[in-house]
Each structure stands twice: as C-alpha cells, then as structure tokens.
Amino acid sequence: MYKLKYILLLLCCACYTVKAGIKHPLHVSTTEINFNAKDKSLEVSCRIFSDDFEAILAKLYKQKIDLGNADMKTEMDGLVKKYLLSHLQLKANGKAAVLNYIGFEIDHEATNIYLEVEKITAIRSVEVNDTILYDMFDDQMSIVHVVKGSMRKSTKILYPEKKFTANF
Template sequence: MHKLKYILLFLCCAFFSVKAGTKHPLHVSTTEVNFNAKDKTLEVSCRIFSDDFEAILARLYKQKTDLSNPNMKSAMDVLVKKYLLAHLQLKANGKAVAMNYIGFEIDHEATNIYLEVEKVPTLKSVEVNDSILYDMFDDQMSIVHIVKGNNRKSTKILYPEKKFTANF
C-alpha cells in the first residue's frame, strides 16, 4: 500500500510540475469524487493537461478549440460537458447517477472540470468508469481518488482498463 502511495505522489508531482511549453512525458488525468454528506452530493473534479484536452476536443468535434480564450468560453463549455459526460460515468450504491456539469477553469497547464451528483443520501460504494483521453493515447493513465469523510481510496487505472470501485 505504501508503494502505491509513493507512485501516486510521484505521478501527481510530475503531473502538476510540468513547465509551460514543455511536452509532458506522461499521459495522465486525475479524477476525484468527494461525498459531501451535509449536502448529500458527490462533488466530482477532473484535472487534464490542457494541450491534450484541446487536441482531443478539436479532433472529435471538428472545430477550433481554445480553453483559455474567454471569448470562446460558452462554446468550450458545450464541448467540455459533452466530452466529460461521454467519458466519465459514476455509479453510487450500484446505481448509475446523472452528473450535472458545473464548469471548467484553466490552472497553469491543466484544465480543471467540475461536476456534481445530487440526491445521494448515503454512500456505500462508488464505481468510476473513466476513459478520459483513451481515444487519444494508448498509454493513458487515470488516477482516481474517492473521498468519504476521512476515508480516501485511490488507484491508478491504466489503459485499456476503465473501472474502479470503492466500498465504504
């Protein structure tokens, strides 16, 4: 277990320390699902390298993409929402749940995307089906964190695998 924590720490450091303009050697995204017991929601955030994300959006949807251009924000929201809802699905307590797209923001070289699942009164299990950027890279890695209170479960999913289930 400690070995996995060190690997995840290394990958996160590598992911978040890429200098602007430098091609990154890793194809990795992170997804965190946080159970908010007070609001009875699942708060979902994804972090994806912006250059890779823009490239797949342009390729799939055949239009110009620029996630950092404020004048294109509403058009980019449409594409980001469409892509994320097609490549990330959740089940809570064994049942598929609908995610509401909240929005995205650029943070240095990464794009952070936010979604939410409402009306989750209790949480016994979460299944994540994550194929973000799988249609771009065959060495894609997804780091997934599921958090319920002080209990955090993390894993890495390597292409072509897509699923991770955490039980509480």
C-alpha cells in the same frame, strides 16, 4: 502511501516538463469524487493536461479549441461537458448517477472540470467508469480518488482498463 507519493512525483515532473516547453511524456488525468454528507451530493473534479485535452476536443469536434479564451467560454463549456459526460460515468450504491456539469477552469497547464451528483443521502459504493483521453493515447493513466469523510480509496486505472469500485 508509497504509490501515492510516486504518482505525485511523476505528476510534478510532468508539470515541470510542460512548463519548460518539453512535451510531457506522461498521459494522466485525475478524478476525485467526494461525498458531501451535508449537501447529500457527490462532488466530482477532473484534472487533465490542457494541451492533451484541447487536442482531443479538436480531433473529435473538428473545430478551433481554446479553453483559455474568455470569448469562447460558452462554446468551450458545451464541448467540455459533452466530452466529460461521455467519458466519465458513475454508479452510486449500484445505481447509475446523473452527473451535472458545473464548469471548468484553467490552472497553469491543467484544466479542472467540476461536476456534481445530487440527492445522494448515503454512500456504500461508488463505481467509476473512466475513459478520459482513451481516444487519444493508448498509454493513458487515470488516477481516481473516492473520499467519504476520513476514508479515501484511490487507484490508478491503466488503459485499456476503465473501471474502479470503491466500497465503504
């Protein structure tokens, strides 16, 4: 619990520095995976600092990136989907899971991306392979939460590590 409070404090400080116009010193993304027993699915959300995310998309895809521009929404959806599906993979109960891209939204200084894995009747383990922004920063930290009912497994993955397995 102490580690989680510390990480939340760091995220708040990072958000403040971005809002104040100061380049944030923390390179972090957050991925949360929730097992929805009713819908028999894994609901996945990723939160990435928008300036970092736009920078890596521009670097990789060599085009103008503006995630907040409504006129470019369809084009940006394609790039966000392409990037996320190549930098986030899941295994559910030891089997590769197919991530379906739902969409993204801008929330202040962050971009929230939503994905889903369908037809998961029960969950015993979730393996996460996360390399979000690894191609941009060698001090990248990925915070991963896997939630099943009232049970929550969390960790931080520091570059160059990329895997976390939550067993229930």
